[in-house]
Amino acid sequence: MDQSKCATPGSTRPISADTGLASSSPSSAAPLLLLKLRHSKPISKSEITSLGISPSSSAPYAFAVSLGTASPRSWIDVFDLATQQSHGRKAGSSAVFSPGGGRLAVLREVFRQIGGGVEHKFGSSIVIRDTLTGKDLRELKDAAGLPLAWSSNGRYLAAIESPDSFNVGIWDLTTYQRVARVSSHVDTVTHAVFTPSGALVTQSRDGTVRLTDAGKTLSRLEVGGHRRPYPSALAMTAKGGTVVSVWNTSVQQWIPETSAIVSYGLNESRRTEGWALCVSPDSRRIAFRTEDGFDILDASSAALLASQQTDIQVTAGAFTPNGESLLIGKMDGTVELWDIEDQ
Secondary structure: OOOOEEEOOOOOOOOOHHHOOOOOOOOOOOOOEEEEEEEEEEOOOOOEEEEEEOOOOOOOEEEEEEEOOOOOOEEEEEEEOOOOOEEEEEEOOEEEEOOOOOEEEEEEEEEEEOOOOOEEEEEEEEEEEEOOOOOEEEEEOOOOEEEEEEOOOOOEEEEEOOOOOOOEEEEEOOOOEEEEEEOOOOOOEEEEEEOOOOOEEEEEOOOEEEEEEOOEEEEEEEOOOOOOOOEEEEEEOOOOOOEEEEEOOEEEEEEOOOOEEEEEEHHHOOOOOOEEEEEOOOOOEEEEEEOOEEEEEEOOOOOEEEEEEOOOOEEEEEEOOOOOEEEEEEOOOEEEEEEEEEO
């Protein structure tokens, strides 16, 4: 029998004040914050599929992943977030910055030509890449898929072991050896994040969020019952006490240590339909794309904080480390940096 603690969303329970998240009723009041466009940068002639921003303020770099136009390959463009200076483009379909920003863990797809110049995806691997030079430093053996998560001390990396696997491996980047495995999920793992103490939180289409240490489940959250919702986003508060988990039209705020849960439905608070893009690093804000732009909600109350219409559909998003700006990617291959200010 599984001896880990299990929590199931039901009635709303209060979360202690020292987590930084307070429970309140959803609100649909007028936006409280103002969005100002700082700059716009063309990256590609095709859709931006994901974005990332370095967690380090001393290395203000960002990357944008875009679809290839003449081949099935995806490309990663690295650039300076403040100056927009480009730092090169290399193949890759997803990435995550190291805590210091100097390295990237990259999902690199392998293609082979099958005749007539047509490329076919043959496999994938995870490589550690220098952010500025674009040099691939090391390939992780047996790591092959998303999600990717880097521990806060920069020592460990979590990744799916193979494209068809539900197992999440953890590699020690001082030895490049796999040191642990999360094998408790029974469907695709979509998101992962390390706690400050080095435990791993994983979110899966099997309807669970798990907190594991060295592969052993310490606590789990079950969402959706027999109707499994689609996992959309996952984050951990700065102090590591609260997990913010977004599923379709619901948000769960979960404290694994006490099994306390605050949950609410987005349909109760939103004026328009929205799809989660990202959660701010402090877990206080959630950005959503909408059919006519994007908006930002307060993670603890679902209050609408800011809303912006765009001429082209938004496809990706990432908050800056302080949560005071939002980088968005669009279907036409451009990225925009929006500053979030008080009204």
